[in-house]
Amino acid sequence: MSMAVFSSLADGVSVEENRKKCKPAGRRRIFVQTDTGCVLAMDLDRDDNAHTVKRRLQICLNVPVEGSSLIFGDKVLKNDLSAIQNHSPLLLSRMHRSSSSPCLSPTGKDFQQGDQSGPIEILCQCKSLAKIKQLVEEIIEGMKIGVDPLPVSGGLGGAYYFRNNNGVNVAIVKPTDEEPFAPNNPKGLVGKALGQPGLKHSVRVGETGFREVAAYILDYDHFANVPPTALVKISHSIFNTNSVDAKILKSKKIVSKIASCQQFIPHDFDASDHGTSNFPVASVHRIGILDIRILNTDRHGGNILVRELKAFGRFGEVEIFPIDHGLCLPENLEDPYFEWIHWPQASIPFSKEELEYIEKLDPYKDSEMLRRQLPMIREACLRVLILCTTFLKKASTFGLCLSEIGEMMTREFHTGVEEPSELEFVCLKAKRLISEMEALSPKDDAEENDVFQFDMDCKELSQDSSTNSCMIQPPLQSGFGDSIEEEEEEEVKGKRQGERMAAKMPNVSKLSMSLENTALYEKPKYLKSSGHKTAGEQLASSVTFVEFSDMNDEKWALFLDKFQELLYPTFSQWKSVTLAQKQNQRLGTSCQF
Numbered sequence: 001m002s003m004a005v006f007s008s009l010a011d012g013v014s015v016e017e018n019r020k021k022c023k024p025a026g027r028r029r030i031f032v033q034t035d036t037g038c039v040l041a042m043d044l045d046r047d048d049n050a051h052t053v054k055r056r057l058q059i060c061l062n063v064p065v066e067g068s069s070l071i072f073g074d075k076v077l078k079n080d081l082s083a084i085q086n087h088s089p090l091l092l093s094r095m096h097r098s099s100s101s102p103c104l105s106p107t108g109k110d111f112q113q114g115d116q117s118g119p120i121e122i123l124c125q126c127k128s129l130a131k132i133k134q135l136v137e138e139i140i141e142g143m144k145i146g147v148d149p150l151p152v153s154g155g156l157g158g159a160y161y162f163r164n165n166n167g168v169n170v171a172i173v174k175p176t177d178e179e180p181f182a183p184n185n186p187k188g189l190v191g192k193a194l195g196q197p198g199l200k201h202s203v204r205v206g207e208t209g210f211r212e213v214a215a216y217i218l219d220y221d222h223f224a225n226v227p228p229t230a231l232v233k234i235s236h237s238i239f240n241t242n243s244v245d246a247k248i249l250k251s252k253k254i255v256s257k258i259a260s261c262q263q264f265i266p267h268d269f270d271a272s273d274h275g276t277s278n279f280p281v282a283s284v285h286r287i288g289i290l291d292i293r294i295l296n297t298d299r300h301g302g303n304i305l306v307r308e309l310k311a312f313g314r315f316g317e318v319e320i321f322p323i324d325h326g327l328c329l330p331e332n333l334e335d336p337y338f339e340w341i342h343w344p345q346a347s348i349p350f351s352k353e354e355l356e357y358i359e360k361l362d363p364y365k366d367s368e369m370l371r372r373q374l375p376m377i378r379e380a381c382l383r384v385l386i387l388c389t390t391f392l393k394k395a396s397t398f399g400l401c402l403s404e405i406g407e408m409m410t411r412e413f414h415t416g417v418e419e420p421s422e423l424e425f426v427c428l429k430a431k432r433l434i435s436e437m438e439a440l441s442p443k444d445d446a447e448e449n450d451v452f453q454f455d456m457d458c459k460e461l462s463q464d465s466s467t468n469s470c471m472i473q474p475p476l477q478s479g480f481g482d483s484i485e486e487e488e489e490e491e492v493k494g495k496r497q498g499e500r501m502a503a504k505m506p507n508v509s510k511l512s513m514s515l516e517n518t519a520l521y522e523k524p525k526y527l528k529s530s531g532h533k534t535a536g537e538q539l540a541s542s543v544t545f546v547e548f549s550d551m552n553d554e555k556w557a558l559f560l561d562k563f564q565e566l567l568y569p570t571f572s573q574w575k576s577v578t579l580a581q582k583q584n585q586r587l588g589t590s591c592q593f
Contacts, residue, residue, distance in 0.1 A: 028086045031123055031233045031258060032070070033206075034063050035093045035193040037177025037184045037241070039256040041121065041233055050079045057092060068092050071195065073376040085375050087123050089231070089258055091206070093195055119143055123231040123258070124213075124374055132230040135171055135263055138164040149173070149238050156180040156189055156199075158240050161264065169264040173232075174326070175257035176206040178240055186240035200297055200327055201544065202334050202380075208326025209260040210374050211381075215294055215325035216262075217373055218366060218385075223357060224290040225283070225321045227263040231374075234259055265321045268308050272301030276343050278316055279306075284345035285354050287322045288402045291338055292392045292409065293361070294328035295384050300339050331380035333387075333424050333546045335411040346403035350396055358396045363389035383548040383556065390564065391423055398571045408574060420545045426570050427546040430562035434555065 028044045032053060038061045042053065054065040070077040071091040072084060084090070120136050122129075142164045150169075152159035158178025161169045177184045181192040182205050192198070194206035203211070209231055216229040235256040271279075291299050303324040309317040340346050350358070363386040370377050370385070388409075395405045408422035420428065551559060 028084065028088075029121075030081075030084060030087070031089045031121075032057060033089060033091050033177070033194065033258050034061065035091065035183070035195060036063075037175075037182065037194070037257070038063060039233060039258055041256070044081060044084075049081055050077050053081070053090070054092070063092070065092065074378050085124075087121075088375055089123055089233075091194060093193070119235050120261075121233045123233060124210075124376075131228045131263075132261075135228060135230075135261070136232070138170045139261075141165045142167075142170075143236070149236065151186070151238065156185075156187060157182070158184070158186045160236075160238060162261075169266075171261050171264050173234060173259045173261050174209065174212070175234075175239055175259040176209045177257060179205055179208055179326075181205050184240050184242050190242060200330055200334055202330030202332045203297075203327055204331075209258065210376060211328050212260040212262060212325050214370055214374055214377065214381075215290065215322075215328055217370065218294065219290060220357075224286040225319070226290070226325070227265050227321060227323065229260060229262040232259055232261045233257070234261065260326070262323065265305050265323070266307065267305040267321070269306050270302050271304035271306060271320070271339065274306055276340075276345075278318055279320055279343070279345060280318070281345045281348050282351065282354070283320050284340050284343060285348075285350060285402055287320070288338065288340050288346060288406065289354065289358065289392065290322065291328075291336070291340075292402075292405055293363075293385065293389045294325065295330060295334065295336055295388045295409070296325065296328045296338070297330060297334050297336050298324065298327040299337055304339070329377075329381040329384055331378055331384070332544045332548060333384065333421075333427065334544075335421070336406075336409055338406045338410065341403055341406040341410065343403075346406065347401055349399075349401050355396060358393055361389055361393060380549050386560070387427075387548075387563070388423075390560070391567070394564065394567045395571060398568060400571065400575075404575075404578075418543060422570065422574055424545045426563060426566050427559075429566055430559055431546070433562050434558055437558075 027046075029041065030044060030053075031039060031041050033039045034057070040057055040060050042056055044052070050070050053070060054068070057063055058065050069092075071093050072088065075083075077084075077090070119140055122132060122136065139162045142162065145165050147163050147165060147167055149160040149162040152161060152172065157174060157180050159172055159174045162171045162173055164170045175184070176182070177194060178186060180187075180189045180199050181196075182194060182198075183190060183192075192205050194204075196205050197203075198205040198208075212229050213231050216226045219226040233256060235254050237254045239255050239257050241255055276284075287299075287304065290296075299322070303322065305321040305323060307319045307321070309319055366389065367382040367386060370382060391409070392405060395408070400408075411421045411424075412419045548556070
């Protein structure tokens, strides 16, 4: 392996530290990634702009830049780069068209601005930077003496174990352009550019890396045991490139990637390989609290590492670590997947310490912190964080346990039918109330374009449905003793009434239902073409019932107020119905012979 990339490393001093000593004031370092995965690090002066960045990309990476735009989170950068923070990643995308296509003729200065960085650089700001720096130094020491990383065989995306100078695994690195469906995925799951919808419709390809970091940042005081994680720019020849250039493949050229870098946790097995009965109650609760806050859509057993505590006679005791948070914080409410939801530990009430931890959580401060440390994060992801943390705080105050909160956030799947979760249904109710308020308020023509749209994504719904599968159907007021024929009759009436309601849209003032007369726990049903949802399908993209991107800041604040007003009545009604259903099940079981 070529060692030229390490020639600029001084003994005991990183390239980043050397650069800081001689870096002129006012300069910023950025990392630009093309939508095919190529990465270039560059230093910007005060007067550099988007055209400067494109010129250097064209020269150094030989990539076409005409008709492309620089993307920074939710923002499409026109030309001014003054808002870009130091050590931020940008995406060069051809999905967005620039307003102008200037001549990008190179200058002498541009030819000198090649990527001269070291093997690893830390992107953005990060908490516990000392731990991350120590991890990076261990990786570099191993790379300097020729200890190559090992590719991870499992999983759907590219991942690599990086080792120290003793050959011991110290980190797992996941390049963003090797995610499922990304251009350089080594498992054959390709076909999308960075920035397009991925495994989950609300999680874009190439954006799982910063979500891994977000989960670590939000894990205050190492409460849930998330391993130290950072977003890095890393260079090595082991990385996969789906290039048809035989010369590149043959020479094993060193390539640079933007990737998540997480400390490797030595473990004995994962939760899918072992019974969960001896998992500590506190540990399960802490992982569950984190999963609820970040709306984790991928908490299966393989994402919980288990380490046996064999020292000091602690036979049978284990320590558990949550990993793989790339599918958390979606841009819209998705169906979460909580493996722990049926574990007995999740039905035990929260402890006093856990309730105090939840009470101290401030979703608004969390959002501001993520904006500072991960400036590329999308605003819709932060709204999901605020909503789910608020739901957790209110539910725990009401007295719900972890499993109950998880159930209220999880959708139910029947044969060909998908229902919104209790959480989603409350959101739909809150949005409807806002619509009623707006319908009653006169608006002039200038405001017409800003009218709130009660909108749901119906692209994945069944094509064979004869009724409007996106309409909100009224709750069915049928008792437990009703016959099947009566229930079917009521359901037909409900559908017809729902059609009449949909036909009257947007006259939403006629849809007014008071809290006293609304059974919030009875949810409308939505046909879904995929049918049953099996355990292996938890990653499949699902219907979007509630979107937050259609609300400006003013409507978002109003929505949160209405949302919180609805929560306690919802908890009370859901709890009473759940108890009645359990009692009915016990009575039905006792009558069987």
